[in-house]
Amino acid sequence: MKIFKAAYIFPILFIAIGIYQMFRVDFLEASLYIIAGLAFVFNAMASEERLAKHKKTLVTITWTLLGISVLIFFWVLQFNTP
Numbered sequence: 071m072k073i074f075k076a077a078y079i080f081p082i083l084f085i086a087i088g089i090y091q092m093f094r095v096d097f098l099e100a101s102l103y104i105i106a107g108l109a110f111v112f113n114a115m116a117s118e119e120r121l122a123k124h125k126k127t128l129v130t131i132t133w134t135l136l137g138i139s140v141l142i143f144f145w146v147l148q149f150n151t152p
Contacts, residue, residue: 077117081110098150102142109135 084107091100109132115121116128 075114077114078111081107081114083107084110096150098142098146102139102146105135105142106139109139 084103088100088103088107091097091103112128112132112135116125116132121128
């Protein structure tokens with residue numbers, strides 16, 4: 071069983087950028103990157119064979135997190151201009 075898969079590289083990068091944004095004390099962008107990263111984690115989990123019986127729930131969580139990240143993205147665009 072492989073512990074690390076290529077499908078998790080992109081979400082890990084998003085979450086790492088979110089943690090970096092937390093150190094820069096920009097919590098709004100940090101939440102954007104972390105929630106988007108979690109959405110991609112749940113999306114990768116939905117394609118796992120071991121979690122096939124939970125696929126519908128994982129896809130629902132994925133789309134919910136993506137919707138939240140879109141709303142945060144629009145909020146950042148509107149109010150977080152230098």
